[in-house]
Amino acid sequence: MALFALTTVPVCGQDLLARQAPVDRKMKAVDTLALQDIIAREKAESPSAELYQTWDNTYAHRASPLPDKYRIDLRHFCMPTPSRIVTSNFGSRWGRQHKGLDIKVYIGDTIRAAFSGKVRIVRYEAGGYGNYVVIRHNNGLETIYGHLSKQLVHENEDVRAGEPIGLGGNTGRSTGSHLHFETRLCGVALNPALMFDFKNQDVTGDFYTYNKDTYDQESAEATRLRGKVGGSYNREEVYGVLGSSENSDNSHNPYGNEIRYHKVQSGETITTIARKRGVSVDQICRLNHLNKNQSVKPGQILRYS
Numbered sequence: 001m002a003l004f005a006l007t008t009v010p011v012c013g014q015d016l017l018a019r020q021a022p023v024d025r026k027m028k029a030v031d032t033l034a035l036q037d038i039i040a041r042e043k044a045e046s047p048s049a050e051l052y053q054t055w056d057n058t059y060a061h062r063a064s065p066l067p068d069k070y071r072i073d074l075r076h077f078c079m080p081t082p083s084r085i086v087t088s089n090f091g092s093r094w095g096r097q098h099k100g101l102d103i104k105v106y107i108g109d110t111i112r113a114a115f116s117g118k119v120r121i122v123r124y125e126a127g128g129y130g131n132y133v134v135i136r137h138n139n140g141l142e143t144i145y146g147h148l149s150k151q152l153v154h155e156n157e158d159v160r161a162g163e164p165i166g167l168g169g170n171t172g173r174s175t176g177s178h179l180h181f182e183t184r185l186c187g188v189a190l191n192p193a194l195m196f197d198f199k200n201q202d203v204t205g206d207f208y209t210y211n212k213d214t215y216d217q218e219s220a221e222a223t224r225l226r227g228k229v230g231g232s233y234n235r236e237e238v239y240g241v242l243g244s245s246e247n248s249d250n251s252h253n254p255y256g257n258e259i260r261y262h263k264v265q266s267g268e269t270i271t272t273i274a275r276k277r278g279v280s281v282d283q284i285c286r287l288n289h290l291n292k293n294q295s296v297k298p299g300q301i302l303r304y305s
Contacts, residue, residue, distance in 0.1 A: 047117050047118050047136045047137055047138045048136060048137065048138060048139070048140045051067075051070075051140050051185075051186055052064075052136070052186070055120070055136075056120075057120060057121060057155050057156070059121075060121055060123070060125070060129065060132070060134055060144065061134070061142070061144070061184055061187045061189075062187045063186065063187040063188050064186045064187050064188075065186065066185060066186050066188050066210070066212065067186075067210075068211070068212045068213075069209060069210065069211050069212070070140060070185060070209070070210045071207055071208075071209045071210075072139050072140055072141060072185070072195070072207060072208045072209070072210065073139040073206070073207055074139070074195055074203040074204070074205060074206060074207060074208055075206050075207075076115065076116065076161055077114055077115055077161060077203050078112050078113065078114060078115075078161040078162035079112075079114070079196070079198070079201050079202075080103075080111055080112050080113070080114050080143075080145065080179065080181055081103055081105050081109065081110075081111055081112070081168070081179055081198075082201065082239055082240070083103050083104050083105050083109075083179070083198065083238050083239060084198055084199050084200075084201065084237070084238060084239070084240060085103065085104040085198070085233050085237060085238045086101055086102065086103060086104075086193075086198055086199070086226070086227055086228050087102045087103070087104050087178055087228065088101065088102035088228065089101065089193075089223050089227040089228050090189075090191040090192060090193060090219070090223060090227075091191070091219075091223065097189075099182055099189035100144065100146070100180050100181050100182035100183070100189065100192060101180075101181050101182075101192045101193065101196075101198070102178045102179070102180055102181075103178060103179045103180075103181055103198055104177075104178050104233065104238050104301075105168035105177060105178055105179045105238075106168055106177050106235075106238075106261075106301070106303060107149050107167070107168055107169050107170060107177045107287075107288055107289055107303070108149060108167050108168060108169075109167065109168035110164050110167065110168075111145055111148060111164070111165060111166040111167065111168055111179055112161075112162050112163060112164055112165060113135055113143075113159045113160065113161055113162065113163050113165050114135075114137075114143050114161065114196075115135075115137040115138075115139060115141065115143070115161050116137065116138065116158075116159065116160045116161045117135045117136050117137035117138060117143075117158075117159060118135065118136055118156065118157070118158050118159070119133060119134070119135050119153045119154065119155055119156065119157045119158075119159060119165070120134045120135065120136050120142070120155065120156075121133065121134035121155065122134075122151050122153060122154060122155050124171070124172075125172055126172060127172070127173055128146070128172055128173050129144070129146035129147065129172050129173075129180065130146060130147045130148065130169065130170075130171025130172020130173070130174060131146075131147070131148040131149065131150065131151055131166070131169060131171045131172070132144060132145060132146040132147070132148060132151075132172075132180075133145045133148065133151055133153060133165050133166055135159060135165070140185055141183050141184065141185060142183075142184045142185075142187070143181070143182065143183055143184075144180070144181070144182035144184065145165060145166055145179060145180070145181060146172065146179070146180035146181075146182070147168075147169050147170060147171050147172055147174045147177075147178060147179065147180050148166035148167055148168065148169045148171065148179075149166075149167045149168060149169025149170070149171060149177075149289060150166060150167040150169070151165070151166045152164050152165055152166050152167070153165045153166070169289070170288075170289075175297050175299065175300060176297070176299060176300040176301050177288075177301060181196075183195060183196075185210060190210065190215075190219075191219040191222055191223065193219075193222035193223055193225070193226040193227060194208055194218060194219060194222045195208045196226075197226050198226070199226060201240075204222075204226075234261075235261065260277075260303070260304055260305040261301050261302065261303050261304065262276075262277060262301070262302050262303075262304050263299065263300070263301055263302075264296045264297060264298055264299060264300040264301075264302060265298060266298045268296065268298075269295070269296065270284055270285065270290065270292065270294070270296060270302075273296075273302065273304065274304070277304045277305075279304050279305060283304065283305075284302060284303075284304050287302075287303040287304065287305075288302050288303055
């Protein structure tokens with residue numbers, strides 16, 4: 001009998017393990033779902049927490065050590081503007097470092113979130129960005145959108161790729177309406193041309209891998225391939241199709257649906273431009289959010305109809 005009892009123990013143990021296995025699998029599935037839920041909530045609370053130690057609304061950017069290599073997921077993107085014209089490159093400019101790309105947009109054009117994420121900063125900086133928005137994304141990047149005429153989001157707000165976050169403008173340190181667009185990793189500015197191809201309205205690939213050893217060479221090559229395309233352009237060149245930008249205001253337009261722009265020449269004023277184009281000073285001021293006594297600068301683009 002004793003021998004029989006001993007031989008049956010392993011069988012009972014095997015039966016117990018067999019009965020327990022489905023339970024273990026279910027518990028593992030429950031644990032996995034719970035873990036995924038926790039990760040999702042952590043990402044919503046603080047995107048890219050593995051790279052950024054804090055979530056702070058008090059500064060635009062603060063550099064911290066970069067990893068030697070980091071793979072950035074560029075899928076599920078949206079171009080921040082349909083404009084195809086880069087007016088100023090990333091890098092040295094006028095004796096200082098220009099930390100982003102300047103993209104030609106017109107006042108009131110819709111600016112969109114490049115990736116899904118969480119809005120960290122919505123602020124005004126008179127001597128720099130003007131009205132600007134900073135968004136932290138789950139792929140590790142932070143994107144900055146500067147010189148906006150209006151911000152459409154609030155700090156700590158979750159946004160999806162493609163959601164409107166502001167309107168194009170000419171605020172802050174700016175000589176004409178445009179979007180200043182930055183891409184930063186750990187607070188360090190990376191050349192947006194490594195990731196965004198504005199001319200072709202696309203990203204450069206599904207992923208971009210930052211590599212400390214090759215970054216400078218890659219950045220220079222990206223600027224050569226996708227940098228500034230020239231300083232003389234019309235609306236068709238900017239958007240591909242004449243008049244295709246969003247939020248165009250056609251009210252009080254003596255030219256019907258045709259929207260027209262004037263490039264300011266040396267010595268011109270709002271009054272002389274209005275006289276030359278056959279429109280009122282009030283109309284130019286209204287369309288460009290200017291004051292009647294405000295001076296304009298050579299090269300500035302003004303809408304007059």
